[in-house]
Structures are given as structure tokens and as C-alpha cells.
Amino acid sequence: MRRKTSLVLLALAVFFAALSPLLRWYAFPRLAKIPANQYQDMVLEAKDATLIDYNDGMKAKKVPKVTIVQTLKGNVEASKEIEKTAGKDVVVWDGLSYVVGPDGKMVSKIPERYIFDAHTQDPVHATGESVDGDPVKRVGIEFKWPFLTEKRDYQYFDAQARTSAPIHYRGTQNFRGVDVYYFEQTIPWTKVPFPKTMPVQGITPASLAKTGTTRWYTTVRKFWVEPLTGAPVYGEELHKEELRGGTLLGGRDKVTVFAGDVKMREDYIRHTVDLVKSNRTLVLLMTSYLPWGFLILGLLLLALSLWLEARGRRPAATKVEEPEPVTA
DSSP: OHHHHHHHHHHHHHHHHHHHHHIIIIIHHHHOOOOTTOEEEEEEEEEEEEEEETTTTTEEEEEEEEEEEEEEEEOHHHHHHHHHHHOSOEEEEEEEEEEEOTTSOEEEEEEEEEEEETTTOOBOOOTTOEETTEEOOOOSBOSOOOSSOOSSOEEEEETTTTEEEEEEEEEEEEETTEEEEEEEEEEEEEEEOOOSSOSSTTOOHHHHHHHTOEEEEEEEEEEEEETTTTEEEEEEEEEEEEEESSGGGTTOSEEEEEEEEEEEOHHHHHHHHHHHHHHHHHHHIIIIIHHHHHHHHHHHHHHHHHHHHHHHTSOOOOOOOOOOOOOO
């Protein structure tokens, strides 16, 4: 009976020991993915910002606040269509960056479609990949880092410049109880397209092009990223835009369109941190808790199996019978 039990325990030990690396290196990369139907929004604010006033001689003025609303909506139908030819799990995010001034009026709105691998977050190039209606071919990440983010630089796509540039790992920090990696990217002054939708009726990118006036942009982009989930818990941008040259400026060399320190609003920071903490636990379960738990359980079962086997092989103690007394 002991021998049968030890064999059963040995089989279980081998099973759990083999399951440990399989869960970490085989199951996790296939199970961890961004859902195709995910929806998220975020509100950012630039307080004490500079904003152009198109109705007052296109002058740059100080304003109490500029608000940027960013939304990302998963397009399930588009994902399924692309997956037919891509041969992988694909996520399609239809995004919108909507900027409003202190009076609640629209300053700009830029839609974009971001298509990427649900597991690795690598871009997937397909019809519809665009920024403000212009086809683009992304290199690197945007919005989200990969699961198990590494301490290294990544290529990050800049929607304004329609190009990618390195975003540098600057160290590990603690942000509201969460260990995060801090990344920073600087986009130097770059000539960028005008938004297709302008805040002044009748003005279009085509009409602006005739004036010879151009739009320029620079930013310092900062992200604090939780490395297990690859999700930013906080973001900030030191953002500047200018109009330069042409007849539109009435002889001026340049005019500031927008300048400000753009930060996440406090309620969205709290919500994001809570969400990331919850998702972080799930990733730890797959990458650490269960693999190590199964490995330790396998070793314990192996030790118990060997102990029972050793006990089963001990020779049984022989009973010495005493001779019966001789009777006459």
C-alpha cells in the first residue's frame, strides 16, 4: 500500500514540477492579452496655460485651464476582420484626443486608429491605421507598454509628428504605493500638419497652406509605467505649439498656439492606480505565485514520495519464539 501511494505522489510531483515552467513560459504569453472590446477614457489638464485667441488678432493669451479628453474604444468588428489575414489576436483602438479651452469650446480634435498585437503590443499594419485621417505605419508602441516591461529604451510613436522616436528608461520609482519604471521622451521642434478640424469655421489646412504659415510642435513626454502590466499609472507632457511665418500672422515671425504642462486629473489618477493594482495581482498570479507554488508543491510531494518508499523497504522486525518448556 505504501509503495502505491509513493508512486501516486511521485506522479503528482512530476506533474506539478512540469506545470510550473509551462504556466510561466507557455501559458502566460498566450493568455495575457488586451481585450478587443476594451474602452477607456482619461482627462488631462494644463493649468495656467497659454492659448491662441483666433477671435482677437490671433494673439497668445494666458488662460486658467485647457482640458484634453482622450478616449480609446476597442473596435471588435475591425479586430475580427484584420485577424482573418493577420493570423494573430489583434486589437483595434479608435482613439480621439479632444481639446477644449476654458470657455468649453473646441480647440482641436484628432482621431486616430491604432492596430496592435493583443499579446505583445507590437503594431500590426493594416488598412485603416491612421492619425487624423492620414495613413501611417507605426514603429514601436503607443499608449501601452508590453506585459513585463523591461528596463530599457523603447520606440514610441508620436501622433503629432507621425513618426517614432526613442523613449528612454530613466529609473525605478514608487508612485502612490506602486513600483513603476519612469520613461521620458523629448520631441524637438518639428513641423507638423494642421488638424483637419479647425476651431474657426471656414479655415482648413488647405487654406492655411496658401498663406505660407506652418505649424510647429515640441514636447517632453513622461510616463510612469507599472512593469508587470505595462500600463502607465501616470503621464505628463510639457507641450508647446507655434504658428510660424506666412501672411496669416500679419508680419510676426511666430505665435504660440498652445503651451502648458499637461497632467492627468486627480480622479483619473486614483482610478488608474486602483485598476493597475488589481490587474497587477492577476499577472503576478500567472508569473510568480502559481509557478513557484507548483514548484514547491512538486518538491514537497517528491520528498514525501521518497520518504514513503524508504519506509516501505525497511525489513520487518522478526519475532523470536521462546522454546516451550520440556515436561516429563
